[in-house]
Amino acid sequence: MTVHESFRPALIPDPKRVSPTSDTQGEVLDSAVYSDLYHLAETEGLPYFARMSAAGDVELFLVFESIDAFSESTRDAVSVEFKTYRNKLLAVIWTLTDPLDPLGFPLSFDIKRTEDRGMALRMLEQAEVPLHYLAFEEGRLTHIYTEGITFSPEEARQAHAMVEALFFDRADELPHQAEVQEAAEAQSVPLSFLSDAKLEEKGTAYLIDFMRLQDKHGADEAQHLLMSTVHQAVWVMRRHARSEVRERSFTVWAAEHDGLLRLIVTPEMSDLFEVVHLTEDEANPFSRFLFTLPEFLSTEDAVPLRHGAYPLIRMEAGRLYHLELDETSAERLGAIFDRLYPGELNPYENVSE
Structure with missing residues (x-):
């Protein structure tokens, strides 16, 4: 296999796959005919995704919780912005462009994965990329509307260059503005910003072999890698298709002991997500990105x-x-620990020793 063949894989489309058309617009999609869409939207709970059609073209899908939610989330002309994060190309579909309240759906293509890379490259080659808007209510998928997205030659060229740089591990060739920069948007506040009630919340801990991560990358790079991963998850949460996810308030904590790091997200989010899958498309952004770390x-x-x-x-x-x-x-x-757990060993005492 040549380098070109390795970079540009030949993907085989599923000839049985059926795509929404103008005839299905405004209609409930048949669960048998569109079983893969029902699986992705209902079983996987994905609010946005890409797939390859029977004709071998890439098509994009946004899934809303209702038709009203679609109307509220698509007031502006749609646009696509390409970003990168680690080995991933993000195609961010912007449906609201208000700088104070933007809404974007970051479709992720892992360029190291053959299928994702092939789909990303095919998408950039297409004269038009179908964007299907769906609503999932009471177990039924409704095809709301479909429009075509086009990329200018310069947009396609820049995105193609991003794919090449990611695939061939040439990060120095990526434009600085192409990388997700969530941290710069944050405002610094003192701990007093959080009430005792928020500090007492329970949540989900993601356990990381931090010693192994440090041995592999060094202390500074390991910390940077973890925080970049966390910020990517936060970035997706802020631009999630579901309003209840975008509006959820939460805190990210860290605790390290004997080389084991716990990244803890509070409060517990089982009402929004189920942390049960170890797949790339896990709907919970924290699970989705942290699960990809070998550590x-x-x-x-x-x-x-x-x-x-x-x-x-x-x-x-x-x-x-x-x-x-x-x-x-x-x-x-x-002090909060002593109040909640009197008589127990306080992990915050003698922390400087």
């Missing part, structure tokens, strides 16, 4: 205070905040 170990229910964790990031009313910690932070967290 990821498992998840568990967790109370951050019991692990001596410190809050790092807070999402509140759609705004991102970084928590500034100082010498009084351990004192406050320790």
